[in-house]
Amino acid sequence: xxxxxxxxxxxxxxxxxxxxxxxxxxxxxxxxxxxxxxxxxxxxxxxxxxxxxxxxxxxxxxxxxxxxxxxxxxxxxxxxxxxxxxxxxxxxxxxxxxxxxxxxxxxxxxxxxxxxxxxxxxxxxxxxxxxxxxxxxxxxxxxxxxxxxxxxxxxxxxxxxxxxxxxxxxxxxxxxxxxxxxxxxxxxxxxxxxxxxxxxxxxxxxxxxxxxxxxxxxxxxxxxxxxxxxxxxxxxxx
Amino acid sequence: xxxxxxxxxxxxxxxxxxxxxxxxxxxxxxxxxxxxxxxxxxxxxxxxxxxxxxxxxxxxxxxxxxxxxxxxxxxxxxxxxxxxxxxxxxxxxxxxxxxxxxxxxxxxxxxxxxxxxxxxxxxxxxxxxxxxxxxxxxxxxxxxxxxxxxxxxxxxxxxxxxxxxxxxxxxxxxxxxxxxxxxxxxxxxxxxxxxxxxxxxxxxxxxxxxxxxxxxxxxxxxxxxxxxxxxxxxxxxxxxxxxxxxxxxxxx
Numbered sequence: 270x271x272x273x274x275x276x277x278x279x280x281x282x283x284x285x286x287x288x289x290x291x292x293x294x295x296x297x298x299x300x301x302x303x304x305x306x307x308x309x310x311x312x313x314x315x316x317x318x319x320x321x322x323x324x325x326x327x328x329x330x331x332x333x334x335x336x337x338x339x340x341x342x343x344x345x346x347x348x349x350x351x352x353x354x355x356x357x358x359x360x361x362x363x364x365x366x367x368x369x370x371x372x373x374x375x376x377x378x379x380x381x382x383x384x385x386x387x388x389x390x391x392x393x394x395x396x397x398x399x400x401x402x403x404x405x406x407x408x409x410x411x412x413x414x415x416x417x418x419x420x421x422x423x424x425x426x427x428x429x430x431x432x433x434x435x436x437x438x439x440x441x442x443x444x445x446x447x448x449x450x451x452x453x454x455x456x457x458x459x460x461x462x463x464x465x466x467x468x469x470x471x472x473x474x475x476x477x478x479x480x481x482x483x484x485x486x487x488x489x490x491x492x493x494x495x496x497x498x499x500x501x502x503x504x505x506x507x
Numbered sequence: 508x509x510x511x512x513x514x515x516x517x518x519x520x521x522x523x524x525x526x527x528x529x530x531x532x533x534x535x536x537x538x539x540x541x542x543x544x545x546x547x548x549x550x551x552x553x554x555x556x557x558x559x560x561x562x563x564x565x566x567x568x569x570x571x572x573x574x575x576x577x578x579x580x581x582x583x584x585x586x587x588x589x590x591x592x593x594x595x596x597x598x599x600x601x602x603x604x605x606x607x608x609x610x611x612x613x614x615x616x617x618x619x620x621x622x623x624x625x626x627x628x629x630x631x632x633x634x635x636x637x638x639x640x641x642x643x644x645x646x647x648x649x650x651x652x653x654x655x656x657x658x659x660x661x662x663x664x665x666x667x668x669x670x671x672x673x674x675x676x677x678x679x680x681x682x683x684x685x686x687x688x689x690x691x692x693x694x695x696x697x698x699x700x701x702x703x704x705x706x707x708x709x710x711x712x713x714x715x716x717x718x719x720x721x722x723x724x725x726x727x728x729x730x731x732x733x734x735x736x737x738x739x740x741x742x743x744x745x746x747x748x749x750x751x752x753x754x755x756x757x758x759x
């Protein structure tokens with residue numbers, strides 16, 4: 270315990286970095302997923318193909334390879350990214366590919382006649398998405414999407430591999446430093462604390478997702494259409 | 508000189524892949540008239556009615572509404588047209604996440620520029636007209652099929668359209684609620700609402716239509732006043748279709 274108290278500023282710094290990494294990534298992933306998911310349902314074939322390529326390209330590359338690719342290849346293209354931004358971009362590319370697929374399948378699960386009757390009333394395309402199909406799709410999108418965000422928070426620990434001083438990396442450093450300087454191995458204690466912290470953050474997010482789901486579910490008594498009842502499964506970490 | 512028809516189609520064609528759904532349709536709908544489209548399944552009735560508001564884009568031909576030509580390739584033009592021509596579907600298609608009232612006020616507020624108070628007052632008056640004023644705050648799932656369809660009709664009316672298209676409005680309903688919906692439609696016809704109706708309700712067609720149009724294989728086979736078309740069909744195809752119907756369907 271003494272060890273944790275002694276390293277508290279260092280730990281908080283790492284925790285802050287993890288939270289910053291998570292929030293930035295979640296923001297990018299949410300915006301990009303929404304945008305790409307909507308583009309994938311528009312009637313323009315070229316846009317749909319473009320999104321398909323994005324999704325297949327980044328979803329099928331292991332996450333760690335994605336991050337290394339950005340970290341090592343971006344400088345060759347003249348983009349000098351800090352480790353923080355390399356990780357953010359790598360996670361966002363992978364996350365948006367998976368998120369777009371969740372949004373697309375959620376929107377496609379809204380019965381087609383909803384789109385038709387909204388259009389038949391004279392609503393513009395963005396209004397149909399904003400007022401009619403979007404809100405209805407949200408219930409199908411939310412659970413797998415929160416699952417994806419939870420995965421991404423966990424995946425920020427991969428930042429340790431390219432030298433981002435985030436929470437997991439800080440834990441590693443404390444273990445190594447203590448083992449070398451003080452002659453005892455605090456791995457169990459430190460990684461235990463790391464585990465509990467990630468658990469608290471991620472379960473908090475899951476709880477928030479379920480709360481949001483209940484709130485959205487309440488006024489709409491009609492059961493979700495059969496197609497929407499089986500939304501895209503949450504992606505797995507490659 | 509006769510006034511120009513409200514809706515006028517010339518040489519309208521539509522192809523889905525290798526299937527020619529419509530072969531050069533010519534059709535005029537006079538303002539204030541009720542035109543009923545009948546014909547076997549797959550004859551192109553629903554495709555035709557969807558071509559009038561662009562839910563299905565015609566491949567070629569021309570469409571004039573209230574004397575103005577519609578640019579068939581311009582989605583903006585179709586969107587403007589849809590605010591002027593309402594549509595009622597077979598599966599009601601109310602928005603399940605919105606209350607009945609909000610279903611009816613959303614588009615009038617966004618397209619006609621009504622204030623919320625104006626739109627709600629209009630919606631409540633229309634709901635009262637179809638006996639559903641007490642359902643304004645409910646979600647559609649709390650309504651029966653017939654009630655939902657009546658809401659769908661007044662939701663279309665709330666846009667103060669020049670004409671309303673009905674695509675088999677009673678096909679998905681229980682027999683006992685069909686009558687309620689047909690009553691509402693009879694009322695609209697009496698009030699002089701221009702209507703284009705795809706239906707299998709031959710009794711309704713006989714009673715309410717000014718003109719009945721019989722379609723088969725994507726073309727108009729014959730058209731005329733209901734008494735003539737049902738009583739003395741000229742074309743063999745029409746005769747065989749009418750004779751395939753149950754007798755009570757014709758005289759209901």
